[in-house]
Amino acid sequence: MSEYRHGRVSRPRRPWYSRMLRLQHLYLSNLWCVVLFEGSVALAILMALTELVTWWVVLILPVAVAAMVKLNDVIAGALSRHG
Numbered sequence: 001m002s003e004y005r006h007g008r009v010s011r012p013r014r015p016w017y018s019r020m021l022r023l024q025h026l027y028l029s030n031l032w033c034v035v036l037f038e039g040s041v042a043l044a045i046l047m048a049l050t051e052l053v054t055w056w057v058v059l060i061l062p063v064a065v066a067a068m069v070k071l072n073d074v075i076a077g078a079l080s081r082h083g
Helices: 016-021 030-049 057-082
Strands: none
Touching: 016 030, 016 057, 030 057
């Protein structure tokens, strides 16, 4: 990973989920992006179909997961600067 940071090797094209969240310090693979986004949507739909939650959760859960991923990226950046 240090080769990427020092510019010796060009980075592969990042998945749209990482680009949409503008992640600077986390490097998610395509599989993790699918798990985080589509998995949260599927989980929200299943929970709504079983009437455990209201249908608003289908919109709220993916946004909440994206916010937590972005928060993790911000924390990782803060720790890398001070550590």
